[in-house]
Amino acid sequence: MGSEVMEQELKDLKVELSKHGIFTTTLEEVYNWGRKNSVWPLTFGLACCAIEMIATSMARYDIARFGAEVFRPSPRQADLMIVAGTVTKKMAPQVVRLYNQMPEPKYVIAMGACAISGGPFRDGYNVLKGIDRYIPVDVHIPGCPPRPEALLHAFITLQKKIDAQQLRGAGRARHLKAETPSEYPVPDFGSHDLEPTHNDEVFPPRPESPFKVLP
Amino acid sequence: MSSPSIDPVGVDVSAEAIRAALVKGVPGCEATVVENGSPSAQHSLLLDHEHAVEAATFLRDHAEFRLDFCSNVTGVDWPDKEVTEKVKVTKVVDGPDGPKEQQVEETRKTLIPGYLETVYHLFSMEKKHGPVILRLRTANRGEGNHLPSLTPVWRSAEFQEREAFDLFGIVFDGHPDLRRILMWEDFTDHPMRKDYVPPEEDEPVMDDGCAPGSSAEQGAAGQ
Amino acid sequence: MSGKSMMEESAIGLDEQMGATYGAGRHTLKPDAEHESQILEVAIGPQHPSTHGVFRMDVQLDGERVVRLKPVFGYLHRNHEKIAENAAYLAAIPYTDRLDYLCSMTNNWGYVLAVEKLVGIAVPERTEYIRVIMAELTRFQNHSALVGFLLQDMGASGTPLMYAFREREKILDLFEAVSGARMMCNYLRFGGVRVDCTPEWLEETRQLVGRLPRFVDEFERLLRGNEILMARTQGVGVLPRELAVSAGVTGPMLRASGVNYDIRKVDRYGIYDRFKFRVPLGEHGDVYDRYMMRVLEMRESIAILEQALKEIPDGPVQDPKTKVRGLRPKVGEAYGRIESPKGELGFYLISDGTMNPYRYRVRPPCLINLTILEDMCLGLSVADVVVTLGSVDIVMGEVDR
């Protein structure tokens, strides 16, 4: 309780000081400000949604306004993976591997109905029903395909999320906790399906499904 | 860089005409016309296995037909079918006044064995006509799933026959590179077959009423 | 084709290239006596910035030269055919949008045409015109995007693609105004279209079409005579005519090899016989010809659009008696095909008299155009393979379905 009051006081003080031309900040703020404005996405298009992703990076929607126009072809240089399109079972191991190859801190946007849940192709035998079965996802955008504005909205949401991350304490960001993994197991090709079909760590089994099977 | 407009050349490429030419040109070739009841009236020709490659080469090189373009190759699965029919039979029945002949209705079940089929759609780029449709049928859906490959005749069949092998399990003898094309190597099923059962999912799939045998479809059938 | 004569004198003998196979032409692959080379196996893709999606090529390299190339498919195999076989006829239309996701309108048309053949549905006059307008707008935006992507593959990072997408956005706005969606239009119906175009929409389209020639001119000014473009494309990835025919290559790629086969002219589906347009043909079958083919087809599309927008009659867009929902065609089959921007897009349907198709097959032009990728790429360097692949114009949604 006391710390909250103190934080408010500090904020007021900062505003007051800035009126006199003195700017103060914290390490956390500078760090997050720098990171959130230079998120480099991976050039990673899977299907139709990737075309909308490209459209977002073009002149009309201009994702460069948010500092994210630097699409990197190599996962080693990227901070953000936009899973844009249908993840098939044949592709899923590669997606997980790419995620594992990205350096921390890393973020994932699941773009489109397919990346979230399988979307229109959910009934397919080769379609993964959502990439969050294998890797943690930060922002989901529904839509088939989501409009470029929706992608920009997701991006701003991610920026807000980055901005709120703490560097210390119990609530510190995921990548700063030693015990959380930064790599996730890559599924294998089985004779009928992927093995395992999901990763319990990121996709815990639900006790009761909200859907009912029709008789 | 321009071209005059093209007029289709008046060669008869109906299934009947092709059959007549085949029987004459390829000795021993058995070709049967398969009727098509839809308004498109695209009838097709069923070929036997031994002469399929020879017949295909004949059609490709024939001076009038010149079917040099094999556009579409696809597999079709026809599973075993049980046909129930009602037949009237005369039987000796024990009546109140002794045995007597009577007409009785009986349901008879016949099992029509299934087969796999490949369909080839041929056109001619030179003569600008088509389609001519060829069919090949396997002996059954189990061990006898072999068919001659037409890839040596038309290169365009290469990937499409691989696809039929992958998704339907039709083995093409004489194909230069018969591997799975869409699914991974260790996959064991043939998912486009009608009796393929997808792996169990932990979440149920929504029923939109259009799947065969679903409750809504049966309701709509009565309309 | 200005600039070609300049190249003909240079070391790259175009005629030699015609038989470009392993060890022929410019690329002599004789092993160096002193330096024994080693064969290197590389998998390009499925995650690679220049494979246009999730395409993969397993290549074997001798130094920088390709000695073997095997395409690997299936990374976007979304089971389109199986899903459509378990759905009603009408329910497959939105799935066709997602086949070749740059050209949803032409995909719709291919499927709708096959069903119309299967059932025997007549199409009203006005609808035919609307379909032609939509198809040609689609062709235009597909080709302009392709040229942008192709140049991106050559290293012209950004600029040409920006130009292409600027124009594409305008066309997408038109699609959105009439169908409600930018990319996945889901607009055509059996025997008609979903909604009629308003006169304002047609007026706007007329204005846009009036501006399109300027865009093509500008685009060409940017690229024509560009020495890097010509050096990278002329004589590269040559596809001989006979091979193209035998391998079932269709679309602009076939015509770049000099075969006069355009389904709009051959089948005259819809009302294409009413319009005057020319079919551009190439001579050399190299990447440059394929690139040029797209630019010339864009101009022909504009010509068709101008005629169609002038002649479009009033009238209904759908016969109210046509059954669109709950279609139950008679037992039979039909194969319908159209000239999509990528090539021959065919749909093969078998009906068993029920509500859903017994067999639903898509003949994907992109997959079949890739049959000869290895033949075109043997002996080239990896950078040229990327350009050759770019000129084939593939969209993975259609390759793998």
Ligand code: SF4
């Ligand atoms: S969500 Fe829709 S647009 Fe996006 S990849 Fe899936 S099908 Fe394509």
